[in-house]
Amino acid sequence: MKQRLLVMNGQKLVQDEKAPGKWETVNVEKAGSLKPAIYNIYQSQQADKTVGHSGVIIHADKDNVYQQIGRNYVQHKRSDFDKVPEIGSVKTITYIAESGRAKVDTPAQTQSRGVKR
Helix, strand or coil: CEEEEEEEECEEEEEEEEEECCCEEEEEEEEECCCCCCCCCHEEEEEECCCCCCEEEEEECCCCEEEEECCCCEEEHHHHHHCCCCCCCCEEEEECCCCCCEEECCCCEEEEEEECC
């Protein structure tokens, strides 16, 4: 089943595709700090546990946590988290090799547009 998120007017609509090109809204939530857009989470790939993933947390359901990395989407198993990260926050997710558990960190700022003195 294809699923997407439609974020607009401060709302996040979770939609399922019932027929080709026919989307049905199954849930409506507050969007929080998510930017208005269409997020095609059905295109997400399972997270590679050997590398870190940095990006915006866009959705969490009963099975997965979805993260946007550039224009791509990654899904992490919800059972790997002690606490699900806040939706709309930018996080780096790595996995502990021994236990396979997810470790969530706030990424260090790498670029700045500050004033040089």
